Amino acid sequence: MxxxxxxxxxxxxxxxxxxxxxxxxxxxxxxxxxxxxxxxxxxxxxxxxxxxxxxxxxxxxxxxxxxxxxxxYPTDTLLPGMKLRITHRTHALQRLISWRNPQDPSPGNFSYGADPDEFLQRFIWNGSTPYRRSPVWNKFVEVGQYIESIKSTIYFTLQPIDDEVYISFGLPAPSVSSLVLMKMDCSGKIKIRTWNSNMSKWTDLQSEPNQECNKFGYCGPFGYCDNTQPIVTCKCLDGFEPNNKQDWTASRFSQGCHRMEALTCGQGDGFLNMSTMKVPSQFLYVTNRSLDECIAECTSNCSCTAFTYTNMSTDAINGVETRCLLWTKDLIDMEKLVGQRGNPLYPG
Incomplete structure (x- = not known):
């Protein structure tokens, strides 16, 4: 209190x-x-x-x-050097928990941490409801956006310690002396902030979700948020169309999209290569597969709607060098990202 x-x-x-x-x-x-x-x-x-x-x-x-x-014992803030536990063997999983409001530091509605069922992805929750999902980890170090105001790039790292995995963030020391922090804000945004000594206050460097389109599932099943265009909006995957065209035209996207032509399993249907994607939620994680074996895992299952593959031989996590992710349900919460932050996705 x-x-x-x-x-x-x-x-x-x-x-x-x-x-x-x-x-x-x-x-x-x-x-x-x-x-x-x-x-x-x-x-x-x-x-x-x-x-x-x-x-x-x-x-x-x-x-x-x-x-x-x-x-x-993180509260709503993560400082450089702090570690947030995202898998556990003997200790509880950790989250950043927002204040109730800007004047009340008691626990609020929003929290940030790893998916309790799969440490490869992180969520902002509103209570127990997903509010924003980060891209899936594909290596130990994720290089954030270069920030002009501090003349540096922020790094997010995945760090195994004994039988547990932690995430942390920071700047390339000792080249940068800026004061930065990560904060789970009571507004529902996870923010990277820096201290502005001229104004004597914290200012935001990054804030997610930064628009409606980036919220969890905003574009509905088989829809994705295209962040590469000047006006960020929802689109259907190629070969799909809106379930409700009138709603889609009015920027109401929650009903998502449907396939224009039915699949004929095993009769020549293939996959579409979509690069730099925040891949969908609710995946099946298959380890120790080659790319060809990952493709075979999906093509041999008529319920498989997409796959993605990563070779992490130089950045093995928990000793696993390759990662094959499969989807057998609706594809939900996708984004096309700017740059190289995402994975290639192959919807079928």
């Missing part, structure tokens, strides 16, 4: 070396809860707290081991 009167707040060590935030009446607002984190009382005795230059707030034992650190 927010503290109504900040002047009444006290941050102090308890007798077990936990850091605790309370008011003058002794009401506890927050504690590090070291014992719950698996540290013994003897380890916690005689601790000290430091605020590092990267923004990490660390509670140390008298022996110099980390008992607790704020970077392990």
């Amino acid at each position: 927010p503290i109504a009167d900040p002047s009444s707040a006290t941050l102090a060590f308890t007798n077990r070396s936990n850091l605790a935030l309370s008011d003058t009446n002794g009401q506890l607002f927050w504690t590090t809860n070291i014992s719950a984190a698996g540290n013994s009382l003897s380890e916690a005795t005689g601790g000290e707290a430091t605020l590092e230059n990267n923004g990490n707030f660390i509670l140390w034992s008298s022996q110099g081991t980390i008992l607790w650190q704020s970077f392990d």
Whole structure:
């Protein structure tokens, strides 16, 4: 809960070396809860707290081991050097959770993190409903857009540690000294922000979704958002047409598109190559296949509507060098992306 009167707040060590935030009446607002984190009382005795230059707030034992650190408990913000857990074996999956509103820091409706069923894609959720989906990972490092105002490119990385996988972001140090952060905003946007020292405030470098067309499923089944045109809008895949042409003309796209000619499975139907796509949601992930084997997986199944293939031999994730994704349902939430951020998609 927010503290109504900040002047009444006290941050102090308890007798077990936990850091605790309370008011003058002794009401506890927050504690590090070291014992719950698996540290013994003897380890916690005689601790000290430091605020590092990267923004990490660390509670140390008298022996110099980390008992607790704020970077392990992201709220609505991810700083360079912080890691957000997107797969788990023994720990809970992590999300950035928005404030309720700009004045109320209690948990809001929007959150950001990996798909709990498939770490290759990340979502913004509105409650439990998908609101925005990021492109599928195809390597360890995803190079973001070059930002002219800070003269640098932002990098997003996928990092396996033991049996878990984390995402993080940052700038190519030490060439850039700009202060940046990633924030799950209460408006539903995931933002990359930088500190503007001239104006003494944070300004947005990137913000997603940046328009209606980029919201989850906005273009409906078999429709895609074309970001490569001056006016971004929904289009049907080649060979498809709108389910409701009147709605489509009026920029109401949710009913999507349908195939103009029925497929004749095994009788010469082929695939369309669509490059640099944010591939659809709800895929089947098949590992250790060659490109020919991936094509065969789809052509041998009359329910298969599309496939994509990536060879990650130099950027293997969890030891898997190739990735074949198959779709057997409606293709939903597609985008044609600018540049090389997407994957080639082969709808049939």
